[in-house]
Amino acid sequence: MPTERSPRVQRALRLATGTALCLAASFGLALPVPFLAPVLCAMLLVTLNRPLSFKATLALALTAMLTTGIGLLLIPLLRYFAFSGVLLIGVSLFLVFRFGLRGGNALVVTFLVIGLTMISSAGVADFDLALSVITALVVGLFLAILAGAVGHGLFPEPANLPAPAKAPALPAEQVERIALRATLIVMPAFLLALIDPARYLPIVLKAVNLGQQSSTVRARDAARELVGSTLLGGLLAIGFWSALSLFVHLWMFFLWMLLFSLVLARKLYGLSQTRWSPGFWLNTLVTLIILLGQSVQDSAAGKDVYTAFAVRMGLFIAVTLYACLMVHLLDQRQGQPGVSPPAPARQDSTPP
Known part of the structure; x- marks a missing residue:
């Protein structure tokens, strides 16, 4: 492998190892929402090329608790003044996404959106459910940071590598x-979660991922990127489940996730030639983890895994098609193709 590509090799190995370790630990410890930790771990490893210090870890955990705790404050408003509560959350989401597009921290944006949607919708049905989601988020975040630290320890960044260039700022008018x-x-996913949080919370997480990805792709490519990554994630989840069913064991769960993550990481970091953006491959990995995690939970609960998967996949596709429709309508109204900044994963490409 050429020397100039070695940082990308390290990052691909780090992403695959950290995500697989986090997944195995999350399910092995039986966390309340076990697929949340590996999703956070994948996002952390793609976003950050250096391990977090102890001080930064505490600051991030505190930020997660404070931002997601906002959802708890919105529960009474949603219960007794539903229309006003939904309107307030819609305006808040707009302000949060605008903050992120103007250069705000991507992780803070993710936690704020989760707090506004997942936590508040869970709390409307059951306050204890909202607390359990927050607990799962904070514990999952610590687990993700720990798995990321192991990945950085095994596959560190070169010491003399310059910091990656900042993504170009989005034009103010867009x-x-x-x-x-x-x-x-x-x-829409948030409104569905208000009806049945236990069933639709994974859909909210998928919608949050799509909302952020839609800000990183050009309008003319949105349909192919959003729908394609969702369908590919579903196909990979089916293949993963079939392979895992040959020998069901936690270590095999880890090894299969390591293999699938490594294949996607090679695409994400450009080690294998592809015409798709890094955001496409990250969304595919996130979709795979969510679908697979829910299927494992359905199996443990004695549910019909295949029926539940078909329903969930149908909802994922519906949410994705709706996302494509919004991209098309708003960009058509704007009257221009809509150029957006590159995905966060592009910042992790090898600097020139």
Whole structure:
């Protein structure tokens, strides 16, 4: 492998190892929402090329608790003044996405959106459920940071590697439109979660991922990127489940996830030639983890895994098609193709 590509090799190995370790530990410890930790771990490893210090870890955990705790404050409003509560959350989502598009921290944006949607919708049905989701998020975050630290220890960044260049800023005239687009993508999934949080919370997490990804792809490529990554994630989940069923064991769960993550990481970091963006492959990995994690939970609960998977996959596709529709309508109204900044994963490419 050429020397200049070695940082990308390290990052691909780190992403695959950290995600697989986090997945195995999360399910082995029987966390309340076990697929949440590996999703956070994948996002952390793609976003950050250096391990977090102890001080930064505490700061991030505190930020997660504070931002997700906002959802608890919105529960009474949603229970007694539902229309006003939904309207307030819609406006808040718009402001959060606009903050992120103007250069705000991507992780803070993710936690704020989760707090506004997942936590508040869970709390409307059951306050204890909202607390359990927050607990799962914070514990999952610590687990993700620990797995990421192991990945950095096994596959460290070169010491003399310069810091990656910042992504180009989004033109000011497009910030409002793209923030509105992301808000409209997330809101329907949030409304579904208000009806049945236990069933639709994974859909909210998927919508949050789509809302952020829709801000990183060009409008003319949105349908192929969003729908394609969702379908590919579903196909990989089916293949993963079939392979795991040959020998069901936690270590095999880890090894299969390591293999699948490594294949996707090679695509994400450009080690294997592809015409798709890094955001496409990250969304595929996130979709795979969510679908697979829910199937494992369905199996443990004695549910019909295949029927539940078909329903969940149908909802994922519906949410994705709706996201594509919002991208098309808003960009058509704008009258221009809509150029967006590159995905966060592009920042992790090898610097020139």
